[in-house]
Amino acid sequence: MYGLLIAIGIVLLLSVLWMVYRIQALISVAKGSSKKIATTSNKVNAILLMVFLIGGCILMFWYSIKEFDNYQLPVASEHGVITDQLFWVTMAVTGFIFVLTHILLFWFGYRYQYDDNKRASYYPDNNKLEVIWTLVPAVVLTVLVFTGWRAWKDITAPAPEDAHVVEIMGYQFAWEIRYPGKDNILGDYDYRLINATNSRGVDFSDKNSFDDFPAQQVVIPKGEPVLFKIRARDVLHSVFAPHMRLKMDAVPGMPTRFWFVPTKTTTEMRAELGDDEFEYEIACTEVCGRGHFSMRRVITVVEPEEYRKWVSEQESFIQRNPDLISDLPSDLKELAEIHINESK
Amino acid sequence: MAVANVSSHDVEHHEHEHHDSFITKYIFSTDHKMIGKQFLVTGIFWALIGGFLSIVFRLQLGFPDMNLEFLRPIFGGWIDETGKLDPNFYLALVTMHGTIMVFFVLTAGLSGTFSNFLIPLQIGARDMASGFMNMLSYWFFFLSSVIMFTSLFLEKGPAGGGWVVYPPLSALEQAIPGSGLGMTLWLIAMTCFIASSLLGGINYITTVINLRTKGMSFARLPLTIWSFFLTAIIGLLSFPVLFSAALLLVFDRSFGTSFYLSDIYIGGEALPNTGGSAVLYQHLFWFLGHPEVYIVLLPALGITSEIIATNSRKPIFGYKAMVISMLGITILSFVVWAHHMFVSGMNPFLGSIFMFLTLIIAVPSAVKVFNYLTTLWRGNLRFTPAMLFSIGLVSVFISGGLTGIFLGNSAIDIQLHDTYFVVAHFHLVMGSASFFGLVAGVYHWFPKMFGRMMDEKLGHIHFWITFVGIYMVFFPMHYIGIAGFPRRYYTWTEFSFSDMYTDLNMFVSAAAIITFAGQMIIVFNFFYSMFFGRKASLNPWKSNTxxxxxxxxxxxxxxxxxxxxxxxxxxxxxxxxxxxxxxxxxxxxxxxxxxxxxxxxxxxxxxxxxxxxxxxxxxxxxxxxxx
Known part of the structure; x- marks a missing residue:
């Protein structure tokens, strides 16, 4: 249906254009207007430049203001507030330059349209002007970069010691989540250990992995630092948590990390937005194949007490599936079994 | 004495040329003008293919429920039983659109056409330094085109990992069907393309340095020549790095090496590769990839400088500043590549360095814009189609350039990276600006190419459809990007944060279709005027060059x-x-x-x-x- 409409539209457009073309070609031959420069068409184009300027400005401001709440995603992390602020400061600066330069561009186009009686002024250079418009952008950019750099330095600084660790592993086409358990240390992993029962390749001969547990969603406490340890098991992926202003590639063979402090629980955000179904989400932003567009995981931000309660209720890998430790040497196996019994 | 002898010899030589057969004149030509036209026509062919591919995936994005059954005659099995586009093929479309537009249209079609056509004519040379190498350059490009075109028709589809073809996705056939034969052909085609670029580039540089006519000092070169010259230098220094990246990828794909591969478990088995680095490929790729932006942009800026000066009837303002800023861009273009990789997992300290370097490169670009504005000031402007497209170029260059200030700032880039904000940014500053330069160049030098004029009214209509259309397509993408919509998504409805703006996406798609349809005007104008256009006068624009x-x-x-x-x-x-x-x-x-x-x-x-x-x-x- 759409196809037919589009096809008809194109045919109509083409035939209209063809007729316009023939008619204007004949008229211009009859008039002999091709020699003149200050023609009506020159004037029309000059006016259209102004129309474009004014129309474009109105459309831009109207839509930007009307839709603001729609495209401005709510922010729920400490550093996100800072980067958002940087974003809007940069927007103000560039927006001003954008409007100013466009006014000059189109106004000059209109103002200095061809006139047979006039002559352009011969104005080949002015070093003072060049120096000014080299230095001014340089200074403005330096300020913007410097504030950006300070934020970047803080964001990428090592995570605080007490940050809650969550491992996120990307694969085609989903994320696997692993928590380090009570010791807050993730057990080792090796991609060669991956199989149907151990999809993350966790090395259970490492004692730190005994209390590691899986989760269906990322549950994190509000107001406390959280460290995402990110890896991939097949191709590149990228962890994107839009409300946290968080993005980091997941690279096979090279673990990456990103830490942040969530500032609003899911419940608080739901109340704020008046949307009972709101969830924080994780998406993939590095093209990874057929299912790239569907790698969704939910992040649930809860109050710290609730978080601790949730953690204590989780069952570790070896509790869920004691087979995982069946191949371990006897001393390690004993330790692991003690661990299982303790947590019961 | 020697000089005079050479030129009189040339005259004799020239008289013998009348015996050119069809093959030596139109196909295996060593005449730089014919080679330029060959590049142009091939470029137009590719632009139509690349544009068409984008329309198909825009249909998917704007009208996700649409029945695409009518495309089955072209795409066959890639349209499934319910009339939906296959997600793998969607990625292949995106990939081929990028590859075709960046390399085949805006590199070969722009630089290939105008460097070839204009360098000898504007510096006063009889031909390129090596006519044969120049011919070879085109035919390598042609070979590359044939291979890339063939890959579109493979059973498993063409390459599908994005135009950057990051491994491991591009290295492992298990990961995506496009990484099979499609990717192999992509790599072979790109190798031929690089050979073509290098042959061309060496020629351009040699010609500009050695074959300038008497009195044509570097300080008297038109800015077009400066831009082609610097573009060729950038290409010569950066394309070999892409070649090395591609070569290592070939080794990883076919000979079991582990340059880019490490610790991979895919398709139910652990691969033996260890110790490689996927990020290494990104560094190598962007070492070309970023200069490539300037390879497509600088010629457009050069062409625009010439056209704006001619049609403002005013000297270009700040000739020296223009040359210096282009030199600055040339040098800086080599030291900003890692700003594409702020969140790739590379050391954040490197990110800081590249953020500073990136924002320095904005300064010469700003200088160029202010110089264009001052050139227009108190001019006597003739709005030929070429002039309108040049003004349009300045506009999209400003719009796209300013958003670069967001993306070059690593703290802000965390959120915007790989969203539609980036898509909007580079389509304006690199895609549209270069495309406008290409089109402006065609309108301006058509009389010299074919001795006839293109129709001016059609040119005006074409400009207004394109200019308004381009903004209608790419401006709304900024909003979509700020909202966080990721790139290369088959559909956004899987996520609640991006499950909106169906209306805006529909609008963008409709605008894209109209803009693409509008390009038929210039295609018609071009081929019609070639044979039936008004006869041109010797110097139709009253130009100095x-x-x-x-x-x-x-x-x-x-x-x-x-x-x-x-x-x-x-x-x-x-x-x-x-x-x-x-x-x-x-x-x-x-x-x-x-x-x-x-x-x-x-x-x-x-x-x-x-x-x-x-x-x-x-x-x-x-x-x-x-x-």
Whole structure:
């Protein structure tokens, strides 16, 4: 249906254009207007430049203001507030330059349209002007970069010691989540250990992995630092948590990390937005194949007490599936079994 | 003496050229003008293919529920039983659109066309330094085109990992079907393409350095030539790095090496590769990839400089500043590549360094914009289609350039990276700006290429559809990007944060379709005017540069007699005192005492001496020939 409409539209457009073309070609031959420069068409184009300027400005401001709440995603992390602020400061600066330069561009186009009686002024250079418009952008950019750099330095600084660790592993086409358990240390992993029962390749001969547990969603406490340890098991992926202003590639063979402090629980955000179904989400932003567009995981931000309660209720890998430790040497196996019994 | 002998030999040589057969004239031609036209026509072909692919995936994005059954005759099994586009093929479309537009249209179609066509004509040379290598350059490009085109028809589809073809996705056939034969052909095609670019680039550089006519010092080169020259240098230094990246990828794919592969478990098995680094590929790729942005942009800026000056009837403002800023861009373009990789997992300290370097490169770009604006100020503007597209270029260059300030700032880039904000940014600053430069160049030099005029009214209509259309397509993408919509998504409805803006996406798609349809106007105008256009006059735009001193249909060798000597820079428009509002480069300063500036008066004496000396040589030469 759409196809037919589009096809008809194109045919109509083409035939209209063809007729316009023939008619204007004949008229211009009859008039002999091709020699003149200050023609009506020159004037029309000059006016259209102004129309474009004014129309474009109105459309831009109207839509930007009307839709603001729609495209401005709510922010729920400490550093996100800072980067958002940087974003809007940069927007103000560039927006001003954008409007100013466009006014000059189109106004000059209109103002200095061809006139047979006039002559352009011969104005080949002015070093003072060049120096000014080299230095001014340089200074403005330096300020913007410097504030950006300070934020970047803080964001990428090592995570605080007490940050809650969550491992996120990307694969085609989903994320696997692993928590380090009570010791807050993730057990080792090796991609060669991956199989149907151990999809993350966790090395259970490492004692730190005994209390590691899986989760269906990322549950994190509000107001406390959280460290995402990110890896991939097949191709590149990228962890994107839009409300946290968080993005980091997941690279096979090279673990990456990103830490942040969530500032609003899911419940608080739901109340704020008046949307009972709101969830924080994780998406993939590095093209990874057929299912790239569907790698969704939910992040649930809860109050710290609730978080601790949730953690204590989780069952570790070896509790869920004691087979995982069946191949371990006897001393390690004993330790692991003690661990299982303790947590019961 | 030697000089005169060479040129008289050239004249004789030129007379023999009339026996060109169809094959040597139109196919295996060594004439730079014909090679330029070959690049142009191939570029137009690719632009239509690349544009069409984008329309198909825009249909998917804007009208996700649409039944695409009508595309089955073209895409066959890629349209499933319910009339939906296959997600793998969607990725292949995105990949091929990017590859085609960046390399085949905006590199070969722009640089290939205008460097070839204009360098000898504007510097006053009979041809490129090596006509044969130049021919080879086109035919490598042609071979590359054939291979890339073939890959579109493979059973498993063409390459599908995005135009950057990051491994491991591009290295492992298990990861995506496009990484099979499609990717192999992609790599072979790109290798041929790189060979073509290098052959062309060496030629452009050599020609500009060695074959400038008498008096054509570097300070008198039109800005077009400066831009082609610097573009060729960037290409020569960066394309080999892409070649090395591609070569290592070939090794990883076919010979079991682990340059980029490490710790991979896929398709139910752990691969033996360890120790490689996927990020290494990204560094190598972007070491070309970023300069590539300037490879497509600089020629467009050069073309625009020339067209804006000519049609403002004013010298380009700040010629020296323009050259210096292009030099600055050339050098800086090599040290900003990692700003594409802020969140790739690379050391954040490197991110800081590249953020500073990236924002420095914004300064010369800003200088160029202000110089364009000042050139327009108090000009006498003729809105030819070429001029309108040049003004349009300045506009999209500003719009796209400013969003670069967001993306170059690593703290802000965390959120915007790989969202539609990036798509909007580079489609404006790189895609549209270069495309506008290409189109402006076609409108401006068409009379020189084919001896006929393109239709001006159609050009105006084409401009307004394209200019408004481009903004309608790419401006809304900023909003979509700020909202966080990721790139290369088959559909956004899987996520609640991006499950909106169906209306805006529909609008963008509709605008894209109209804009693409509007391009048929220039295709028609181009081919129709080639045969039936109005006959052009020798210098239709009253321009100063040398190409307009050639005959209407210059033969191989460009000028029938001596190559003209150059006496002045190319921007003497509306010089006070002179009767006409332009003084071609071939007019001696001594012939225009009424308009010379004080410092030029001193040059007049020098010039008289040279002319006298030349006269003597000519006389001596003639008497020798007579005897």
């Amino acid at each position: 040398l190409e307009w001193t050639t005959p209407l249909h210059p033969q191989h060798g460009n000028w029938p007699g001596e190559i003209p000597t150059v006496y002045r820079w190319p921007y003497d428009y509306s010089k006070p005192g002179s009767k006409e509002d332009f003084i071609p480069q071939t007019v001696p300063l001594s012939a225009t005492p009424e308009s010379n500036l004080p410092h030029e008066e001193k040059l007049v004496n020098l010039e008289k001496e040279i002319i006298a000396e030349e006269g003597q040589i000519l006389v001596a030469n003639e008497s020798k020939e007579e005897s």
